Amino acid sequence: MPRKIILQIYPDKANDSDYVFKRLLNDVGLRAENINSWEIVKRSIDARKKRPQIRLEIDVFINDLPKQSIAYRSTLKSGNRDAVHIIGAGPAGYFAALKLLENGVKPIIYERGKDVQARRRDLRQIQQFDNVNPDSNYCFGEGGAGTYSDGKLYTRAKKRGDVQNILKILQEYGAPADIQIDAHPHIGSNKLPKIIQAIRNDIESKGGEIHFNARLTDFIIEKGILKAVVINDLTEVPVNHLILATGHSARDIYNLLVNKNVKVEAKPFAMGVRIEHPQALIDQIQYRQKPRELHLPAAKYSLSCQINGAGVFSFCMCPGGFIVPAATAPGELVVNGMSLSKRDSPFANSGMVVSVGPEQYGREKQLDGLEAVRYQSKVEQAIFQFNESASQAAPAQGLLDFLNGRLSQDTCPTSYIPGVYSARLDHLLPEHIVLNLKEGLKQFGKRMKGYLTKEAQLIGLESRTSAPVRIPRDKESLEHTEIKGLYPCGEGAGYAGGIMSAAMDGQRVAFKIAQKIIDQ
Ligand SMILES: Cc1cc2nc3c(=O)[nH]c(=O)nc-3n(C[C@H](O)[C@H](O)[C@H](O)COP(=O)(O)OP(=O)(O)OC[C@H]3O[C@@H](n4cnc5c(N)ncnc54)[C@H](O)[C@@H]3O)c2cc1C
Structure with missing residues (x-):
């Protein structure tokens, strides 16, 4: 010992x-x-x-030596047994595929987006020309929503799987060794694509298949059993076990499930803004140093409180990061955050959101499980339409102006490439969000002296914090509660909230299926 x-x-x-x-x-x-x-x-x-x-x-x-662990990649076997189909090549989909290969089961993945390199061109299209490709964007494409992100690798869902195992796997595929020891590990979106490519190469070399530009467009269900899926409205693929890991932004999948009478349930999520400060100011607040000393990383923060029964909290804080346009369809405006491994941009941004529950979306006319999705989508579209230029430019309001209810004369410098324009976010956002956000921000200002400053601004809309839907599954078999052969998985199904928990859920679901196949 x-x-x-x-x-x-x-x-x-x-x-x-x-x-x-x-x-x-x-x-x-x-x-x-x-x-x-x-x-x-x-x-x-x-x-x-x-x-x-x-x-x-x-x-x-002192008396012994550290245990030598076995290289993870050497534990992958050729996938010779029955194929398992996976929809979505995000962390849930790829870690499910790896787990299947650990058990000698062949994964066949269908991904609506492009491979991780080709995807870059579509991100440039959104950033520079406002063109949102509904199959290839910051959420869709190889590696899923986590690829062009901050690559934060911590999770509170430690009981849902083996966090250390996921970190070890990521390290073997090229992540820095530091992720194994850092209390708050992160990779950065300049390094993530290579890691994802290396995972794909292993999956394919062991006999797995990955099909890009391949969108699931229909389910063929007979007497409560999933028989086949249709890809690109064209090809019918018979399936025995289907892992559905399509992420929180695949609204077409949620609609399709409801149209097929497959049960889904509306679920609380959170909505608000991105808040952006100069990184030097956050460093000064957190480290009491200006500038911070060379060997300290860009400082971060995590804030949360309860206001009138609603949670108000910082979300996916990106020190030294960038705000990015994360819409998945034309006609909507959504922002999110990412960073490079060095976290060296001069800005600190974070989601600053308020929980949204049935009191808000339950007022929708139709209660079919999609009411929270409709609520979310309505606000995203309203924010987009507010700007007559129909671009990805985002409305911004100085933090102090938001608190005092006035239009900002000027916008602050920002990392958001499509640009910002001055607008009354306190008028554009739902009242419930504005009231609670104001109170929450005032509390946070007391905890972090200097946080409430004219140098900070709010940029809207942050709405894709987690899935607004849960696709119910049996606790034991992890199969859909009503449809045999369908395995809802990852964030889109409501069982994860971040890269790590999605990867762990992918492993968990795949292991259940592999066991079932092996026992047959
Ligand atoms: C900009 C940004 C930054 C983020 N930063 C972080 C971070 O730092 N740390 C963190 O933990 N989390 C972060 N997240 C969240 C994280 O990315 C997600 O929680 C995680 O990727 C969820 O994994 P998943 O596999 O369940 O789904 P996703 O990653 O969403 O993957 C789903 C995949 O399914 C595909 N798909 C959807 N519909 C279909 C269909 N019909 N047919 C075929 N394929 C389909 C999509 O194209 C996508 O590739 C960030 C998200 C964004 C957008």
Whole structure:
């Protein structure tokens, strides 16, 4: 058993292994000749001190050596058994495919978007020319919504799977080793595409199939059993087990399910804005340093409170990041956040959202499980239509102007490439969101002195925080509660909220199916 040692070290020394080793000897009174090996197992920032310190959790091996773990990729087998079909090549779909291959089962994936490289051209089209391709955008395409993201890899859903296993797999496919030890690991959207490509190469080399530009357009269901799916309105593909991992933005899938009388349930989600500050200001608040010292990463924050029974919270905070246009169809305006691995843009952005529940969407005329989707979509379209130029330019309001109910004379500098224009977000957003957001922001201003500043602005609309629908599945078999052979999976089905939890759900569903096939 290793001896656990905690060291607190100033940032400029935390990556100097000779220094860390000396501190191990001095602080803990160990002798060099008694140490077989040592390794950092957890790294976090302690910003409570006058000068922030890096907290290192170190395993020191005195009588033994660290266990050598088996390379994950060597555990993949050729997929010779019955094929399992997967719809969607996001984290849920790809991690499901890998799990099937661990068990010798062949995955066949259909993805409506393009491969990760070709997808870049469509992102440029949205950023620079306002053209939203409904099959290839920030949410759709190889790697799913997580590809051109911040690549934050933490989750609160630790009980839903093996977080360390997902991190190990990502590292083997090219993610930096730091993700294994950082308290808040992240990859960055410059590195994610290569990792996704490497995963695809392994899936294909083991006999799996991946079809791009292949959208599921119909389900063939007979007497409660899923018999086949139709791809691109053309090709009927018979299926025994179908993993449906189409993400939270595939509204056509939700509509199709309802049209086929497949049960779906409306579910609470959250909606609001992106808030953008200068990164230097967030660094100053969190680290009390301006500029922050070289070895500290761009500072982040996480805020939440309850106002009148509604949750108000920061969401997907991107230090040193960019705000991006995340619409999935023409005629809607949605923003989200991403960053590169260095997180070195001069802006800090975060979703700042309010929970939306049945009190809001339950007033819709039709209650068929899609009422929350319609509510979400209505606000996205209204925000888009407000701007007569029909572009992806987003409405913006200075933070103080939002709180005081006035139009901003000027907009602040922003990372959002399609541009912003001054508008009364306090008039454009639903009243419930405006009232609670105002109160929440005031509370956050008390917790982070300097957060409420004229240098910050709100940009709308942040609405794709999680799925507004749950596709019900049996707790044990993970099959749809009414349709045999259909396995709702990942974020779109309401069982995940982020890259890690979607990947874990993919593994979980795939393992259930693989077991079933093996037992047959
Ligand atoms: C800009 C942005 C930044 C984000 N940043 C982070 C972050 O830093 N950390 C984090 O944890 N999460 C982040 N997220 C959220 C995260 O990406 C999702 O939670 C995660 O990708 C969900 O995984 P999934 O596999 O369930 O679905 P998705 O990733 O949404 O994948 C679904 C896939 O299904 C495909 N599909 C949809 N319909 C069909 C169809 N009819 N036929 C065939 N294929 C179809 C889509 O094209 C897509 O590729 C971010 C999201 C966005 C948009």
